[in-house]
Amino acid sequence: MHVAVYGAGALGAVFGVRLAKRAAVTVTFIVRARRVDEAHAVVIERVKKVRDRRESIERPARSAEIPPDADVILLAVGTEDLEAIAPNLSTSRAPIVVLTPMMPRDYARMREAFGDRVLAGMPAVVAYARDDRVVRWWPAPAPTRIDEPRAGSHGEIVRALAARLNEAGLPTRLELGVHEKNPATTVCFIPLGMAVAVAGGLEELARDAELLALALRASREGAAIAERIGRAEPLAALAPLVAQPLAMRAAASAVKRLSPEALFYVDEHFGRKLRVQHRQMAEAMADLARDRGLPHDALEELARRLAEPRNASSEVGAGRA
Numbered sequence: 001m002h003v004a005v006y007g008a009g010a011l012g013a014v015f016g017v018r019l020a021k022r023a024a025v026t027v028t029f030i031v032r033a034r035r036v037d038e039a040h041a042v043v044i045e046r047v048k049k050v051r052d053r054r055e056s057i058e059r060p061a062r063s064a065e066i067p068p069d070a071d072v073i074l075l076a077v078g079t080e081d082l083e084a085i086a087p088n089l090s091t092s093r094a095p096i097v098v099l100t101p102m103m104p105r106d107y108a109r110m111r112e113a114f115g116d117r118v119l120a121g122m123p124a125v126v127a128y129a130r131d132d133r134v135v136r137w138w139p140a141p142a143p144t145r146i147d148e149p150r151a152g153s154h155g156e157i158v159r160a161l162a163a164r165l166n167e168a169g170l171p172t173r174l175e176l177g178v179h180e181k182n183p184a185t186t187v188c189f190i191p192l193g194m195a196v197a198v199a200g201g202l203e204e205l206a207r208d209a210e211l212l213a214l215a216l217r218a219s220r221e222g223a224a225i226a227e228r229i230g231r232a233e234p235l236a237a238l239a240p241l242v243a244q245p246l247a248m249r250a251a252a253s254a255v256k257r258l259s260p261e262a263l264f265y266v267d268e269h270f271g272r273k274l275r276v277q278h279r280q281m282a283e284a285m286a287d288l289a290r291d292r293g294l295p296h297d298a299l300e301e302l303a304r305r306l307a308e309p310r311n312a313s314s315e316v317g318a319g320r321a
Helices: 010-022 104-117 156-167 178-199 201-206 209-229 236-242 244-258 260-273 275-291 296-305 312-319
Strands: 002-006 026-030 042-046 054-057 059-061 072-075 097-098 118-122 125-129 136-138 144-147 172-176
Touching: 002 010, 010 026, 010 042, 010 054, 010 072, 010 136, 010 156, 026 118, 026 144, 026 275, 042 209, 054 312, 072 156, 097 104, 104 178, 104 201, 104 275, 118 178, 118 275, 125 260, 136 260, 136 296, 144 156, 156 296, 178 201, 178 236, 178 260, 201 244, 201 260, 209 236, 209 244, 209 275, 209 296, 236 244, 260 275, 275 296
Parallel strands: 002 026, 002 072, 026 059, 042 136, 072 097, 097 118, 144 172
Antiparallel strands: 042 054, 118 144, 125 136
C-alpha cells in the first residue's frame, strides 16, 4: 500500500512514521515545493513510553505532487488550507481521508469537488513538533474513526488502510457519521481553545474572569450548534462546565502539576499555532449559528479578538519545552 500523507506537520508525521515503520506501508509526504529537497529525518517520540519511544524515517520521500500510484491520501493540513490544495488533490483519484475537522460547509465543498473520494476522519492522536523537529505525541483513549465508505470503489482500500493503521499501533475503526460527529465534538470544546489563544495560555485564561465568562458563553453557543449538526463525544459536551471559573483554575493547576509538557502543548498548539484557524472556525461557527437561529454573539466576539494583533502575552509558549 502507498499512502500519501498530505502535510508533514506533527499529525502527519505520527501517521506517516507509524505506517512506514510498523505496517510496511510506502509513505510519501506531500509538502510545499520549497520543502521537497529537505533531507532531515521525520522523527516521532511517544510521550511516557519507555520501549520503542523514538521512531523515525531517516530518508523520507517528499513530493510537491501526489504520486500517481498513491492508493489513499491522508489529509493532515489546517482547514484554512483546504481550498488552496484542491488543485493538487484533483490530480489523483485516490480516496481522501481528511484528518482535519471540517465544518459542514467545508465538508459540503469538499464533497462537491471530489465526490465520494472524501471521507472524514477523527484522529485519536495528540502531537506537537519541538524546535528540533522531533514530534512528541500521545495516543487518545478512543480509536481513530473514519467514515465508512458507502458501496463503491473506495471501500476495499479504506478498509485496508484501517487494518494497516491498527497494525501500526494506531487503533482505528470505520463507522457511519464521522463527518457529523467530528464537527459536533469540535464546536463543543474549541471555544476554550480560542479563549486560550486570546489569553496567551491556559493559566492566563484561568486568571482572566472576563475572558472566562466570554469562553463560557461561547462554549454554550457551541454546544447548541452541536445539537443541530451531529452527536458529539460525551466528554466534549461537558466543555461549558470546564469553562466555569473554579473548574478552569482547577484544570490548569492539575495539568501543570501532572504534566508540564501537556500544559506546554495546550499553550503552544491552541494558544499560538492555531490562532488563524481559530478565527476562521469562530466565524464559521457564528455563521452556522446564525443560519439556524441560534445565539452567536460570544463566538463573534472571540473571532474579533482573534483577529487583533498578538500582544506579548500570546507568546507565552515560545521559551518553554
